[in-house]
Amino acid sequence: MVKVSVVIPVYNVEDFLGECLDSIVNQTLDDIEIICVNDGSTDKSLDILNDYASRDDRFTVIDQENGGHAVATNRGMKLAKGKYLFLMDSDDILELTALEDTYKLAEEKNVDFVLFQAINYYMDTGEYVKAENYSMNALADFVGDRVFNYKDIEDYIFDIAVTPWTKLYNREFVERCGAIFPEGLVFEDNVFFWDVLFNAERIVFLRKHLFKRRWYSTSSTTSGGKHFVDSIAVNNLIIDRFMKYGMFEKNKAFLYNKKIRLVFMRYNKIKDEFKEYFYEMMKEDFTKMLNSERYDDFIQSIYLYNKHRFDSVVYSNNHEEFKILYENATLRNQNKNLERKIRKLSFENNAVLHSRSWEITSPLRVVKKIFK
The missing domain is CATH 3.90.550.10 (Spore Coat Polysaccharide Biosynthesis Protein SpsA; Chain A)
Structure with missing residues (x-):
């Protein structure tokens, strides 16, 4: 052999x-x-x-x-x-x-x-x-x-x-x-x-x-061709495999969030001429989830930003309306991230202001210690 x-x-x-x-x-x-x-x-x-x-x-x-x-x-x-x-x-x-x-x-x-x-x-x-x-x-x-x-x-x-x-x-x-x-x-x-x-x-x-x-730019996985829509079906097949092998329940949050993330990643990368078609396929797929018995489980498992992105698809009436809702969801997420950074910086600044550790390395204190 x-x-x-x-x-x-x-x-x-x-x-x-x-x-x-x-x-x-x-x-x-x-x-x-x-x-x-x-x-x-x-x-x-x-x-x-x-x-x-x-x-x-x-x-x-x-x-x-x-x-x-x-x-x-x-x-x-x-x-x-x-x-x-x-x-x-x-x-x-x-x-x-x-x-x-x-x-x-x-x-x-x-x-x-x-x-x-x-x-x-x-x-x-x-x-x-x-x-x-x-x-x-x-x-x-x-x-x-x-x-x-x-x-x-x-x-x-x-x-x-x-x-x-x-x-x-x-x-x-x-x-x-x-x-x-x-x-x-x-x-x-x-x-x-x-x-x-x-x-x-x-x-x-x-x-x-x-x-x-x-x-390279013309590779089938990077070219942004119409076949990028296949990612919708592939994500569903992956979830099916996890269900088949009894691995879905412990991984459902990751799988559901990954499904939304990857679908939108492909939408962002697909050529402009195919975006409306991609939206229509997304809407068909997401609407099935909206009407399924798994919807409550799904919506409780996904992050807020992914929920907003999901809603921008299922509650839009056409591609133009979806683009506005999607942009709004993205801006809301960016704003929330900025608020988080501001709170972190504010906390760090307050910590510095209320700390006396700076005195140890203060140049004036170092000079005073040397000549004491």
Whole structure:
């Protein structure tokens, strides 16, 4: 059996694909298969894949009509035969020792998956940043080199990067738990992650930055396209997963607030031409919550600012009215934050005025002490 199956969904990444594939074919672990699923690319991506395949018999190239990242990934996973599974993004870069390092640790610890660190690469500036969201240092400090599962790290489960490319999975484990990527959506790796995490009995953390995440303006997760609306459905699927695995009640406040925060974050980042459509989808989704049996529980769980943002959607009659209500909610929140800062400064100033500790370091007192 091949040691690691690398699955790479590919769509219109001719500018980055060669660097990505070089980082795979030159891995220090040779015993791998490389399954590339070309998802209807209209650029030279397929030609690049075929060129690599002609020179390396570890490649399998599948060409299909465009179905989306999830469809391509799921198809590649079905074809995988390796003991372990690595899901690679076609515009990113893997450190050359990554598969060997994670494979050896997975074998040594007999785990369902190995979790490791990634680094951000910002193309516009050429900067590499070890950000906390992909470094997960708090979790790393807590677990050390111990084998753990989600029950051992309940205070840290939301600190784990949901991205599949920060993990080496035992392939039979993934098949056993039935984890797949929901098709037709972006940000779908969130759902796959929770299915995997809640089923895993043995996880280990490798404290190494083994993956370079490339950030650029035309990336599907940063471009602000119409698909940003998918975040609404994805948030609901995440909540469904927490309910399925009996983890909802203890995490409902976090999940409800995160749902509001992420939806508005996507609304703010989506292109102006799609904002009204996004608003309509928000209103449809939020109105369902307003009329559901869970509404009282929901409204008691969210912060005041999130309640105001929620109300700005459900009680507006159109997009223009919503924008006014949303702006008002934002200004109210900013005002409240300023009031909080003023109270803090006032308290600190009063503390200084009523303290005599300044006398100890007063220049005049220091001089008097010297010549006393």
